[in-house]
Amino acid sequence: MTHLDTELNELKVNIIEMWNLVISQMNKGEEALRTFDRDLAREVVETEKRVNMFDLKIDKDCENIFALFQPVATDLRLILTSLKINNNLERIGDIAASIAEFTLKADRDFNKDILDRTKIFEMYAIAREMLSDTLEAFDKEDTRLARTMFNRDSQLDDLDSRALDVLTQSIAADLDQVRNNLLVMSMVHKLERVGDQTKNIAEEIIFYFEAKVLKHKKRKEKLK
Amino acid sequence: MSKIETKDVHLHYKDFHALKGVSMAMEPNTVTALIGPSGCGKSTYLRLFNRMNDLIEGVRIEGEVLIDGQNIYKIKKQNIDHLRRNVGMVFQKPNPFPKSIFENIAYGLRVNGITDRDFIEAKVEQSLQQAALWDEVKDKLKKSAFELSGGQQQRLCIARALAIEPSILLMDEPASALDPISTGKIEDLIFELKKDFTIIIVTHNMQQAGRVSDYTAFFYLGNLIEFDTTKKIFTTPAIQETENYISGRFG
Numbered sequence: 001m002t003h004l005d006t007e008l009n010e011l012k013v014n015i016i017e018m019w020n021l022v023i024s025q026m027n028k029g030e031e032a033l034r035t036f037d038r039d040l041a042r043e044v045v046e047t048e049k050r051v052n053m054f055d056l057k058i059d060k061d062c063e064n065i066f067a068l069f070q071p072v073a074t075d076l077r078l079i080l081t082s083l084k085i086n087n088n089l090e091r092i093g094d095i096a097a098s099i100a101e102f103t104l105k106a107d108r109d110f111n112k113d114i115l116d117r118t119k120i121f122e123m124y125a126i127a128r129e130m131l132s133d134t135l136e137a138f139d140k141e142d143t144r145l146a147r148t149m150f151n152r153d154s155q156l157d158d159l160d161s162r163a164l165d166v167l168t169q170s171i172a173a174d175l176d177q178v179r180n181n182l183l184v185m186s187m188v189h190k191l192e193r194v195g196d197q198t199k200n201i202a203e204e205i206i207f208y209f210e211a212k213v214l215k216h217k218k219r220k221e222k223l224k
Numbered sequence: 225m226s227k228i229e230t231k232d233v234h235l236h237y238k239d240f241h242a243l244k245g246v247s248m249a250m251e252p253n254t255v256t257a258l259i260g261p262s263g264c265g266k267s268t269y270l271r272l273f274n275r276m277n278d279l280i281e282g283v284r285i286e287g288e289v290l291i292d293g294q295n296i297y298k299i300k301k302q303n304i305d306h307l308r309r310n311v312g313m314v315f316q317k318p319n320p321f322p323k324s325i326f327e328n329i330a331y332g333l334r335v336n337g338i339t340d341r342d343f344i345e346a347k348v349e350q351s352l353q354q355a356a357l358w359d360e361v362k363d364k365l366k367k368s369a370f371e372l373s374g375g376q377q378q379r380l381c382i383a384r385a386l387a388i389e390p391s392i393l394l395m396d397e398p399a400s401a402l403d404p405i406s407t408g409k410i411e412d413l414i415f416e417l418k419k420d421f422t423i424i425i426v427t428h429n430m431q432q433a434g435r436v437s438d439y440t441a442f443f444y445l446g447n448l449i450e451f452d453t454t455k456k457i458f459t460t461p462a463i464q465e466t467e468n469y470i471s472g473r474f475g
Contacts, residue, residue: 002472070431072458073467211460 004069011061011082015089018054019135022089025051025096026131026194030124032100033187036109044100051093058086074208081208085138088197088204092131095190095197102183102190110180114170118163120188126156127194134201143209149202150222156195163188225293227252227422228273228392233287235268237280242268244446245287250439252391255414255423257433257454260443261474266426269443270394273424274311275304291392309336312385316397318377320369320384325361328369328380329387336388347387354420355383356413375406382413386421393417395425399432411436430470434458442466 032041137146203214226249235243258266329348352358357379399407441451450466461467
């Protein structure tokens with residue numbers, strides 16, 4: 001194994017650790033919302049600092065590898081991909097913390113019926129699976145699995161649109177719940193963004209393994 | 225028509241098969257880098273174009289080597305000098321003549337029959353300008369070439385090659401014996417010179433190949449493994465051996 005291989009392996013290990021941390025943040029945020037557990041929500045907000053530390057470390061490691069090893073071909077694509085995955089994971093980490101902050105801002109427990117009708121937990125489940133499946137795709141060089149993200153992202157888009165209808169009606173019907181319903185709306189939008197960020201990660205994984213650029217392409221072309 | 229082309233070239237040094245059916249074409253005003261481990265045939269390939277391999281005993285060449293569409297191994301013996309005027313060469317270590325800076329360049333013109341003093345002076349200045357050396361030596365043209373630094377000596381050798389107006393420049397690891405500043409000057413010079421010349425450079429420095437060349441050819445054990453744009457070779461090479469070599473995982 002070359003010195004560069006050792007550095008690249010270490011970079012991958014750090015990215016996977018960050019990935020698992022972000023998945024854990026998403027899970028805890030969901031649990032805090034489901035059980036209205038303010039302590040758990042505060043823990044998610046606090047733990048975001050660890051995600052940010054990974055972000056800084058991975059950026060620095062990539063910068064060092066560029067400067068010291070001048071990587072080419074697959075190695076170069078791994079570094080470029082790592083930088084972008086890092087950026088997207090950091091954003092998902094922000095989103096997990098933001099949703100936890102929304103939970104803390106609620107003036108009372110969320111209306112269970114609204115949570116069910118907006119299908120927010122279904123959105124959480126899709127986002128969580130997308131995150132863990134992209135991790136598996138990255139770790140096992142599985143670009144077929146990465147390509148499944150494009151349809152799953154569309155599912156989140158649809159659920160986001162439908163939740164808007166549900167919440168519009170609810171806000172009009174129940175003025176007591178306006179604050180909480182607006183918070184739910186914000187959470188739903190944030191979860192929709194997790195789909196976008198994870199789709200970006202999937203595009204980067206395909207770029208890394210297949211050297212194909214899928215950004216800004218239509219969904220049909222991406223599935224090829 | 226390509227500026228330079230080889231078609232199925234085989235070269236043997238007695239029993240040793242040094243080039244094994246190399247076919248490749250280079251366009252005018254491009255820089256092509258030849259890369260590969262020691263003994264892979266890249267320098268042998270470079271020396272095809274000024275017929276320097278002919279000077280080695282027991283060499284046998286098959287296939288076609290074309291410059292401007294003409295097979296240079298079919299030309300008459302008396303025209304080989306003309307070929308070598310058209311194909312300048314710069315070597316790994318600077319090899320100035322034990323003469324003044326001025327004479328190093330004027331010498332090549334004189335042996336080619338030029339006697340006009342004004343023409344020679346103008347040509348010396350032009351060549352030194354082209355080699356980005358004029359400003360550093362214009363006040364000491366009568367000093368010995370050996371008083372120059374290694375990097376300056378190498379640029380003097382490039383100026384010497386340019387003075388006789390070749391259209392092709394062959395460079396065999398031209399910066400491998402130089403410090404980073406001098407190397408940078410040579411690389412900048414190569415970039416400038418391709419406007420007027422077609423350049424082939426042998427280099428062991430992958431980053432240098434990436435910086436200076438438009439096309440890269442990877443040789444291994446006398447075979448041309450891959451030839452493509454330098455951008456393609458260094459980002460998405462088609463052949464695994466190429467990727468292993470450029471990323472330092474060879475062997």
